[in-house]
Amino acid sequence: MPIPRRFVTLFVCLLLASCGWLMPPPQLRGNKVDPDSLKELVPGTSTKADVTAVIGSPTARDTFDDNTWLYISEVTQQRIGRTVGELSQNVVVLNFTDKGVLSTVNKLNQADALPVTMIARTTPSPGTEASFMQQLLGNIGRFNPAGIGSTTGGPGSSGSGLSGAPH
16 A cells, blocks of 8 residues: 655654754854953953953953953854854953053954955966966976987087086
8 A cells, every 4th residue: 555645754854854963963162251240340440450350361452552352252053064154243342441451341242243255366476377287287298308409509608408427
């Protein structure tokens, strides 16, 4: 007795829906700042030492300004084909005065991210514009061991051969 088509469809749907437990759990990457700990920091009174004691060391510091600290975190999960998918991203930016006192606290997420466009240019290199095969095969026949049959001159001529022997 053949199995009705709707049972096969139901079985396939249930099988696909139950595959979620095979996925690895989400992973936290970076330094996630606890919102309750962040409330303890007061702009104008908290110092760099206070910040480090409450939420830890920053993930990164601004390249050109040592008074800007970045706490970067993201939650990722492996997807089909072992590619990593980003579930959420958060950045807390802390700015300090020159005296090391906290001045501003900014919270950023994925909505604040800017797309990065890649430029498809190549850097020109000096030399000929020969292809790889031309460069590979171009020297065949040019090397002449011991100067035999060289057209640069025979014995007694002032030309130099590839052999390196004195004339």
